[in-house]
Amino acid sequence: MSATALPQPAGHPAGRPDATAPGLDARPLVVRTAALDLPDDGLATLMGLLPDARPLAWVRRGDGIVGWGEALRVTVRGRRRFADAAAAWQSALERAVVRDDVRLPGTGPVAFGSFAFDDASQDGGVLVAPRVVVGRRGGQAWITTISQGLDAAPTTALLDPSARTPITSPGAVVEADGAIAAADWPGIVADAVGRIQAGDLDKVVLARDVVATTQAPLDPRWVLRRLAIAYEATWTFSVAGMLGATPELLVRSEKGLVASRVLAGTIRRERGMTEDDALLRAAQLARSSKDLEEHEHAVVSVARALEPFCTSMNVPEQPFVLHLPNVMHLASDVTGVLDRAGGADGRTPSSLALAAALHPSAAVCGTPTTRARDLIREIEGMDRGRYAGPVGWMGADGDGEWGIALRSARLDDADPRRVRLFAGCGVVAASDPASELAESEAKLVPMRWALGERR
């Protein structure tokens, strides 16, 4: 694990070291939140404020938080990645000086995070506290500044449009196979179906990637704005090079209440489909025993993982059908009341601790978890990195929101024209490999479309 304070902005007193670990640094984080009069220009208002090409975002239906700059960055790896990130954040918070005039979820100190799917991944995880956060919830907007030792008061000058670099189109996009060629992927799914039919496991979620190369360096804001507008029912996110629009909420923790939106079981929605056709498809999905089985595994895994932390829970008996522009999913909203002493240390568990306990759910891994994870390692043929891992944010009180990084892409740190797109599918005994490939193509549509490809 490493925690690095990033270079201070202009005006930083000369002679101070630039790179120090906040946990060890004598200078505390200075955090100030003030109310903001933010004109409502629609679903992409928050995205429109992002000044440069390293955006942080968690936005849904126009509400949420965006951030830029880095007051604190924690990078982690391995099995303890969630605990290490939480400990570093806690240590920074313990000495933080906070003035919060708004006091809503997302005000005060905030860290955005994105974590690997697999303990063994090379791309373990990142937690970033931005230098500036702008948020909106209902009619209330705010601005937060976070600095190290510098008391930088929030000011609307930080939102000056002239300080923003223009958003540029990525131009033409060329695609190539990722780790496994699309044509070979059904063979891998067939292998998994065989293992399931042989009784080795009940469900596994297999994923694939494709590599897109853009003509011009990719400005993530181009993608984020498009996703936020077209996929408004999803959570549009961007954290340290991982971006996307996920329809799946791993956990939201707010004032003692927890919620998880569990998705598994999918039917494609074709372009130009009438509403009547879509409703027929939805009814077909709601009756599909293969999809209901996939879904049941995912709900059980979430309910079991949340149970030890809750005094009461509501697990719906039947899923509903979530309509998205590209696909429809079976969906269940699991809710619970947190046990205030349910954390490992006898305190309320943080949203990140809950995300760690829930990850990996059977919506992205399988059942039983360890066998599914082992099969993924054995046959999937790639490091998923932070795809299918928790992504979201957390505040000073531990409350926050963590989605699962689906319908997502990973920007290449070394090549701004290169981006890896991911999609995966739940596989059970009745799965048909060719249909799973078609489903994975449907799940790639949002990112391909957001990049600007005509599909």
Ligand SMILES: C=C(O[C@H]1C=CC=C(C(=O)O)[C@@H]1O)C(=O)O
């Ligand atoms: C793994 C993905 O989707 C999961 C979430 C919803 C539905 C799924 C399915 O029907 O297979 C997957 O479990 C993905 O989009 O990459």
